[in-house]
Amino acid sequence: MNWRWAVWTTGIALIAMLLLLPLRIALSAADLGSLGMSARQAGGTIWGGRIGELMLGRQLLGTFDVRLDPAALLLGRIAMRFERLDQVQGPLTGTLRTGGSISGVERLTGAIPAGNLLGGAPIDALTFTDTTILFDGKRCAEASGRIAANLAVRFGPLALDRGFAGTVTCDGDRVRARLASEAGTEQVEFFVSSSGQVRGWITIRSPLRGLDTLLATYGFRTGPGGLTLPFETRL
Template identity: 75%
Template sequence: MNRRWAVWTSGIALLAALLMLPLRVALPASDLQQLGLSARQVGGSIWYGRIGELMLGRQLLGTFDVRLDPGALLLGRIAMPFERLDAVQGPLTGVLRAGGSLRGVERLNGSLPAANLLGGAPVDAISFTNATILFEDGRCSEATGQIAANLAVRFGPLALDRGFRGALACEGERVRARLASDAGTERLEFFVSNEGRVRGWITIRSPLPGLDTILSTYGFRTSPDGLTLPFETRL
């Protein structure tokens, strides 16, 4: 009986210690940096914590309320539901997964600023609806959900604003996002690898005279498909 009591109390104490484990201690033990994520401020426990100035590569994402799944943590993995608090950037929710052979994000809903995510391409923001992006052993294992983006080209009196919509899918080892405008005259496509390499292009077909000269200031070049801007970066 005494031995059972000792085992029981030890288990309760271990669970309590785990639930009160500071988030700033738990996060470095994960491999979140492999996802291109870093944070300047981390506070609270793994049961309820807050991450301030979360960065994806060079892109500031905002401040988030987060919590970790203790069961997943015991297995050396991270399952972290998150919710953005910044009112200016709007809501962003999902579940981050890391550790072991599986990493990525599930049930992602909301918008990300895109100024530093697409290699300088003139895209203001990227929005996700019920998106899941998971890599396992370095390969895309699941990519589903809807994605949207806003093209913003402004030059003097010209304001070429377009909305793109499309879907996510696995293509080989990488995630592929394929988006188009409602008219189908503009396209945005890009690939993301497990290492955070992003490669893609924007293509615009338009009858506007002089548009090629204006878009050339953004790096667009004439191609058989129209005016094309390739981009490449790493998160």
């Protein structure tokens, strides 16, 4: 009876510790820095916590309610469901995965400001729809869903304010996003590696006469495929 009682009480204690585990301890173990992320504030437990001023690289994402999967935590992994609270930036939901060999985000839906994410490219927001991006070590394991981009400036009479839309896929070890305007004459394409390296370009294939001079002030270069603005950064 004493042996059974010891096992029972030990089990109850371990379950209680898991249920009341502070969120900040779980986040510390999750190594968010490996995903290019950091949080200035974290409170509550893994069952119902809140992250304040979550950052992706130098870009502020907002404040989130989060909930962790205890089963994944027991295996030394993080599967964290998140929901943004900020009304100004709008809803953003998904599941963050890290720990073990698999890391990334699943079923991401909502908008992320991009002013500090894409190496100076004139894109002010990226909007995701049911987007999954997962890396297995340094290799892209899964990439699916849709993504849209909104330009931060208008290029004269060119109607680029309609934005771009497309899909994400795995391309070798990297994630590849290919977006195009409704007419298909303007494109945004970029690659993201597991290390957070981002490299891409904006291409305008049929610019209006004389517009190349204006676009040159934004860094566009004339080439055989049209006017191209390359960008590169690291999250």
